[in-house]
Amino acid sequence: MCQSRIGLQLKPKVYVSRIIPEPGMSLLYENCDVTLHAERDIPPSRAEMLSKSKDVEGVLVLLTERVDREFLDNASRLKVVSTFSVGLDHIDMVYATKKGIIVTHTPDVLTEATADFTFALLLASARRVAEGDRFVRSGQWNKPWSPYLLVGYDVHNSTLGIVGMGRIGKAVARRGLGFGMRVIYFDRKGPNAELEKDMGIHYCDFDTLLRTSDVVSVHLPLDEKSRHRFGDREFSMMKQSAVFVNASRGAIVDSFALYSALKRGKIFSAGLDVFEQEPLDQQSPLLSLENVVLAPHLGSASIQARSKMSGLAATNLIDALNGKMPKALANKEVLSRT
Ligand code: DGY
Numbered sequence: 408m409c410q411s412r413i414g415l416q417l418k419p420k421v422y423v424s425r426i427i428p429e430p431g432m433s434l435l436y437e438n439c440d441v442t443l444h445a446e447r448d449i450p451p452s453r454a455e456m457l458s459k460s461k462d463v464e465g466v467l468v469l470l471t472e473r474v475d476r477e478f479l480d481n482a483s484r485l486k487v488v489s490t491f492s493v494g495l496d497h498i499d500m501v502y503a504t505k506k507g508i509i510v511t512h513t514p515d516v517l518t519e520a521t522a523d524f525t526f527a528l529l530l531a532s533a534r535r536v537a538e539g540d541r542f543v544r545s546g547q548w549n550k551p552w553s554p555y556l557l558v559g560y561d562v563h564n565s566t567l568g569i570v571g572m573g574r575i576g577k578a579v580a581r582r583g584l585g586f587g588m589r590v591i592y593f594d595r596k597g598p599n600a601e602l603e604k605d606m607g608i609h610y611c612d613f614d615t616l617l618r619t620s621d622v623v624s625v626h627l628p629l630d631e632k633s634r635h636r637f638g639d640r641e642f643s644m645m646k647q648s649a650v651f652v653n654a655s656r657g658a659i660v661d662s663f664a665l666y667s668a669l670k671r672g673k674i675f676s677a678g679l680d681v682f683e684q685e686p687l688d689q690q691s692p693l694l695s696l697e698n699v700v701l702a703p704h705l706g707s708a709s710i711q712a713r714s715k716m717s718g719l720a721a722t723n724l725i726d727a728l729n730g731k732m733p734k735a736l737a738n739k740e741v742l743s744r745t
């Protein structure tokens with residue numbers, strides 16, 4: 408908490424693990440005593456993370472930083488962890504909550520940007536956009552127009568199967584409807600009658616969704632239940648013409664099973680923004696395939712979304728340190744512990 412000292416505010420000490428876009432940095436400097444890992448593109452070493460957060464009350468981290476038991480125990484004065492991401496899989500939420508540490512994140516502000524990017528991957532994978540680009544650039548476009556060149560599958564009139572009907576899943580569903588797709592969904596919480604009525608979409612069980620969708624798009628958070636939710640079994644159930652899109656977390660998919668489904672033509676193509684290992688290993692067999700569109704985790708990478716994420720992550724941290732309810736509290740259960 409900020410303490411008054413003859414009209415002056417003692418600013419709370421915070422560690423910020425990367426330079427984030429404006430307005431976040433200005434807000435942090437105005438309101439906190441900031442120790443910054445002054446790099447834009449390279450995360451801090453583990454040793455730096457541990458030493459710089461030892462005496463701080465708050466940290467602002469990215470999804471590249473592991474906030475585990477060791478980190479939480481080491482930062483003995485820590486009250487708040489604010490992450491510049493909606494995903495929380497890099498944070499030991501159970502342990503943070505047990506220790507009474509507030510965790511905040513950046514939902515909502517990146518929903519539409521991530522849904523846009525998901526749709527970009529969907530269109531690119533179904534209609535072979537990246538293959539076409541490589542074809543032209545590499546000088547292979549040396550024959551006149553042909554009815555057979557790089558033919559893909561229609562998006563309109565096809566069935567979009569959404570796995571995980573949270574904020575981003577719903578935003579992707581809206582785009583699908585706008586493109587004239589039939590939308591079905593599976594969600595761990597079960598059917599949502601109101602949503603179905605409002606949007607004209609239909610719930611189905613997971614296996615039926617896999618069997619009947621032309622496009623399967625994954626929007627699950629990564630946790631022990633969703634890890635490797637897509638493996639050999641799931642890919643073998645999909646249509647041979649299916650397009651698979653993942654802009655959630657890489658570890659939800661067994662990457663070898665996906666590679667082998669794409670290689671053996673068990674599914675048509677995939678659009679991937681996330682990987683089990685990021686950055687993607689340069690030896691990854693996925694790189695040898697034509698029928699996969701690969702992106703370096705760009706879902707929320709629009710100027711507008713990143714700026715909103717930054718403002719929200721900084722405000723969450725400042726509010727929580729000042730005893731105010733942060734806008735995007737991720738562990739509500741912590742309130743009954745503090
Ligand atoms: C998140 O926020 O979790 C995304 O993966 C990056 O924006």
